[in-house]
Amino acid sequence: MRATVLHGPRDVRVEDRPDPTVEQPTDAIIRLAAACVCGSDLWPYRGADAVSEPAPMGHEYVGVVEEVGSDVRTVKPGQFVVGTFFASDNTCEICRAGYQTHCVNRQPGCTGSQAQYTRVPLADGTLVATPGQPDADLIPSLLTASDVLGTGWFAADAAQAGPGRTVAVVGDGAVGLLGVLAARQLGAERVIAMSRHADRQKLALDFGATDIVTERGGEGVARIKDLTGGLGAHSVIEAVGTQESMLQAIRATRAGGHVGFVGVSHDVSLPGRELFYSGVHLHGGPAPVRRFLPELIDLITSRTIDPGKVFDLTLPLEQAAEAYRAMDERRAVKVLLQP
Numbered sequence: 452m453r454a455t456v457l458h459g460p461r462d463v464r465v466e467d468r469p470d471p472t473v474e475q476p477t478d479a480i481i482r483l484a485a486a487c488v489c490g491s492d493l494w495p496y497r498g499a500d501a502v503s504e505p506a507p508m509g510h511e512y513v514g515v516v517e518e519v520g521s522d523v524r525t526v527k528p529g530q531f532v533v534g535t536f537f538a539s540d541n542t543c544e545i546c547r548a549g550y551q552t553h554c555v556n557r558q559p560g561c562t563g564s565q566a567q568y569t570r571v572p573l574a575d576g577t578l579v580a581t582p583g584q585p586d587a588d589l590i591p592s593l594l595t596a597s598d599v600l601g602t603g604w605f606a607a608d609a610a611q612a613g614p615g616r617t618v619a620v621v622g623d624g625a626v627g628l629l630g631v632l633a634a635r636q637l638g639a640e641r642v643i644a645m646s647r648h649a650d651r652q653k654l655a656l657d658f659g660a661t662d663i664v665t666e667r668g669g670e671g672v673a674r675i676k677d678l679t680g681g682l683g684a685h686s687v688i689e690a691v692g693t694q695e696s697m698l699q700a701i702r703a704t705r706a707g708g709h710v711g712f713v714g715v716s717h718d719v720s721l722p723g724r725e726l727f728y729s730g731v732h733l734h735g736g737p738a739p740v741r742r743f744l745p746e747l748i749d750l751i752t753s754r755t756i757d758p759g760k761v762f763d764l765t766l767p768l769e770q771a772a773e774a775y776r777a778m779d780e781r782r783a784v785k786v787l788l789q790p
């Protein structure tokens with residue numbers, strides 16, 4: 452098969468790899484219907500995360516089940532499925548509490564999905580089948596459910612976005628933009644997107660943002676306070692993962708409010724005394740996307756939401772290196788790859 456492999460910083464190649472096979476009786480093999488590049492793939496791409504290279508890339512996936520191991524009960528060959536970036540048994544106490552990304556049997560969700568085929572462990576707990584074969588135009592939206600939509604949704608949930616609440620969103624990548632969509636779906640009356648890029652502001656407005664703030668850092672916090680009677684937002688979604696973005700999120704939240712942080716943390720160190728006196732709730736981490744998958748699939752297949760709009764560039768899998776460049780240089784919000 453053809454698959455995307457990272458050989459070193461900014462060295463992405465599409466090359467021949469062995470077809471994945473069933474290794475454990477709980478595995479499934481998926482033929483990918485679409486793949487994509489994640490903002491979090493840019494950390495190893497830029498050399499900011501150490502990975503053992505060559506590294507097969509990609510952790511977001513949708514496609515058709517080709518083969519299952521002898522213990523797999525809930526998915527069958529021929530079904531169209533959506534999975535997530537951590538495989539989970541979905542039966543342990545942690546999973547049943549809705550925290551499948553912390554499953555006691557957690558493992559990587561697949562063996563690289565910027566490829567033609569991938570192997571998914573713990574298939575029964577990890578994969579959710581769609582009702583029948585989805586229309587082709589729904590596939591990009593279903594692919595977002597695998598990570599960026601599910602992560603934005605968890606951030607909105609963790610920030611307790613809902614009726615009567617004002618939500619601010621720090622970060623205008625795919626997760627932040629879909630956090631805007633999630634906050635509106637969960638009933639938030641006002642959603643303030645923080646972005647200084649015209650194309651991303653437009654997407655945020657399409658997804659339901661009511662206000663745009665272009666300032667960042669201390670000025671951004673001051674603008675959020677201006678817009679909320681001096682108090683700060685009830686709910687803040689943090690979708691970047693840097694020191695600046697975390698402090699911006701905490702400082703833009705009113706006392707008693709909630710921060711949902713889902714940007715993968717890089718060198719963030721929180722000042723304890725400021726945190727102590729802030730009175731805000733902090734909750735986040737790797738999103739338990741599996742908790743939300745059935746609901747998200749339903750919202751997409753009923754055409755209630757259209758998160759697939761977040762893909763603003765589509766390329767053949769063979770051009771994965773260009774997909775990485777486009778996202779690295781912020782020429783694209785999110786790139787869809789056609790296997």
Ligand SMILES: [Zn+2]
Nearest residue numbers: 541543546554
């Ligand atoms: Zn579990």
